[in-house]
Amino acid sequence: MFLVATSCFADRLAKHVPLSDTEKMALARLEENPRKIRRGAMIQRVNDLVTELFVLREGRVMSFVILPDGSRQILRVYFPGDFIGSASTIYNRAPESLVALSDAVVCPFDKHALRRLLEDYPRVAALLFLLSNAERVALTDRLASLGRTSAKARVASFLLDIFDRLRVTDDRITDSFDLKLTQEEIGDAVGLTSVHVNRMIRQMEQEGLISRSNGRITLLDMERLEEIGHYTNRHKDMDLEWLPGMA
Amino acid sequence: MFLVATSCFADRLAKHVPLSDTEKMALARLEENPRKIRRGAMIQRVNDLVTELFVLREGRVMSFVILPDGSRQILRVYFPGDFIGSASTIYNRAPESLVALSDAVVCPFDKHALRRLLEDYPRVAALLFLLSNAERVALTDRLASLGRTSAKARVASFLLDIFDRLRVTDDRITDSFDLKLTQEEIGDAVGLTSVHVNRMIRQMEQEGLISRSNGRITLLDMERLEEIGHYTNRHKDMDLEWLPGMA
DNA sequence: TCTTGTCGTTACGGTGGTAGAACGCCCGAC
């Protein structure tokens, strides 16, 4: 029984490496149970007992933690085709919370469904390993950004990161996009207060680096933004081709 | 032909999940070419063309990047049994540098040796995927630390993290350990200057939280350190048991 | 209309960076 003909996750993978039809079908099975959720709804709370992972099919989701003093750190913003909640493969209790940034469609699937997938499709297991490594590199980039750069650089590189990842999932985007994040949320992502995020954004606007109109952001001078943010787009450099055929 | 009877990496894995003898032998093959390196030697430089990964067998290694303004961000400190350089599975050019913090023994192996391992041992592929997810969670913990906590909290949680990871690889350690990092390096890891790291360490010493003698650090009050650093030891909570047998 | 949420703006203060020098310690050279 196939409720879905296509798979968001398979489509994403297929952009980097060819997939067989059986692999596509196996991946599509992860998305058999789409669930609509509303903007602001919690998908998972820290410390919940969790046995599910998700593929995000539509909309935007973020993960975050709240520290004992009440401050929030946003860990990652997810886009359609992203694999969410991989921490559940290793820990029984969720180390982070998940919330929908927009109305969204997520496809939950059980840990044991993942196990069967890993058993039956070793090439998929290898691909998941590679994707996980890409996430690891993305996180180290942000680590360097938070640890060693100024407020302006952090905001610039964050905007560029969202922009580039959005473009991986949506070809129509050229230079203008809807952030779907408040300035407070940007601050919680890059380790600043909303006040200071606002200072930096206005400054970049005055310098002609970006422009804004009702929620949408336009990147006017990519080159200088990349320079300011010490940012390099890694998506171009990904290479999964060394992992061909296999059984 | 077996140059090594045991495998550092297999030993580590076996602490979390049972391994078959053939799996252990397959993993041991990754460590067939041990190479001694001296403290301070570079194993890999940013932007090198890389087709190798490493298992660290002895000693300590760290990864870092240098930003255009010259500042350094230390990304990760590695211990014996750790799998190093997984970025090479996805990118042809190294996104980070690797340097030995002490005299060390690393075992390089080719990307294609890894591919054969993934092909022949799907369960190993699945385990590598899980371990990579554990790394991801560790990085998000540090992201929250850098983004939202004070200098003191960052130093405290960093010390606790090194301590706990050292204990995973060496049972003999109880409360005192050799950091093998200068205060400047600690600063580069947690996003502070060596001056401020020094302030925090002396302060923690005066408060009776830690003590020092010729390079070794003793954690005197773990409970308060964990509180100050908002730190939780995740190693206890790891659960790979849901991924049993497989072919 | 009132409420709620987001953005914009100001004044003030503290955390943590910068600069510079001195100290101790290890280790190799003589």
Next chain:
DNA sequence: GTCGGGCGTTCTACCACCGTAACGACAAGA
């Protein structure tokens, strides 16, 4: 042995960046 250089650490001032607090403007819903 001792002398000296290099490295890591300790310490002192000074001050900039960024956080805190507080309030107003504005738009979208209730």
